[in-house]
Amino acid sequence: MSCPDLKGAPIHLENLTITYQRHPAVHHVTGSFEAGSLTAIIGPNGAGKSTLIKALTGNMAASEGRIDRAGMSASRYGYLPQAAEVDRSFPLSVFDTVAMGDWHRLGVFGGMKRQDVARALDALDKVGLGGFEQRRISELSSGQFQRVLFARLLLQDAPVILLDEPFNAIDERTTRDLLTLIRHWHDHGRTVIAVLHDMSQVRQCFPQTLLMAREAIAWGPTEEVLQPHHLKRANMMEESWRQDAHACELHEEQA
Numbered sequence: 294m295s296c297p298d299l300k301g302a303p304i305h306l307e308n309l310t311i312t313y314q315r316h317p318a319v320h321h322v323t324g325s326f327e328a329g330s331l332t333a334i335i336g337p338n339g340a341g342k343s344t345l346i347k348a349l350t351g352n353m354a355a356s357e358g359r360i361d362r363a364g365m366s367a368s369r370y371g372y373l374p375q376a377a378e379v380d381r382s383f384p385l386s387v388f389d390t391v392a393m394g395d396w397h398r399l400g401v402f403g404g405m406k407r408q409d410v411a412r413a414l415d416a417l418d419k420v421g422l423g424g425f426e427q428r429r430i431s432e433l434s435s436g437q438f439q440r441v442l443f444a445r446l447l448l449q450d451a452p453v454i455l456l457d458e459p460f461n462a463i464d465e466r467t468t469r470d471l472l473t474l475i476r477h478w479h480d481h482g483r484t485v486i487a488v489l490h491d492m493s494q495v496r497q498c499f500p501q502t503l504l505m506a507r508e509a510i511a512w513g514p515t516e517e518v519l520q521p522h523h524l525k526r527a528n529m530m531e532e533s534w535r536q537d538a539h540a541c542e543l544h545e546e547q548a
């Protein structure tokens with residue numbers, strides 16, 4: 294599969310806190326995703342994983358601390374949201390959905406030339422959906438639609454790729470194919486970050502892991518992060534969360 298080497302950018306989080314109505318979902322997280330790294334973000338439900346991904350895309354502002362993207366705009370990042378967040382009722386074809394991955398290169402009003410169309414068709418071929426280009430996205434199965442979103446990411450050719458639960462409700466074969474694409478991005482130097490729940494996938498395919506339970510419980514090589522004492526601590530923190538927890542007193546907690 295051809296894919297030009299493109300150096301991924303590093304991302305540094307400095308004391309990052311993100312809140313909803315002053316309640317922290319991500320709390321004082323500091324650490325780095327190195328350029329070209331492949332990282333799984335794991336943690337219990339409500340741990341702040343999706344919130345962190347949204348902050349990395351630039352869609353949520355930090356309440357405290359910062360994200361240093363090493364001079365790269367978040368608009369250059371490729372992003373695959375959770376399937377439930379994507380509205381498929383819009384009457385778009387598979388081809389148009391994939392072609393959107395090229396808008397940063399072509400511009401909003403830029404027409405597609407023959408070679409641009411060929412690139413979009415090639416991306417569809419690579420995810421096993423050659424021949425589906427005229428289908429409406431509302432007529433696809435979940436797995437087929439996930440493949441379309443991966444094709445869009447292929448076309449976008451982003452140096453940093455953020456995936457939020459990319460294999461949720463996806464069959465084994467599709468998961469295997471999409472994991473191959475992720476490995477391919479990693480082999481070609483992209484920075485790839487994926488929210489995952491399947492620990493065997495994390496162990497097998499992701500060299501780095503960030504374990505979250507609102508705070509970063511552990512962040513580093515996967516086998517070190519997945520130590521039982523870290524996982525236990527993440528689960529204990531989850532159990533201690535209360536819906537009526539006090540709003541975040543950021544400055545006091547920093548002391």
Ligand SMILES: Nc1ncnc2c1ncn2[C@@H]1O[C@H](COP(=O)(O)OP(=O)(O)OP(=O)(O)O)[C@@H](O)[C@H]1O
Pocket residue numbers: 313314317318336337338339340341342343344345
């Ligand atoms: N739009 C919102 N408004 C208010 N609170 C929110 C909102 N979105 C998420 N939260 C809260 O922020 C916390 C973190 O949510 P987030 O979706 O980031 O968790 P997650 O780790 O991705 O969970 P899951 O594994 O269940 O997808 C949760 O307590 C959640 O209830």
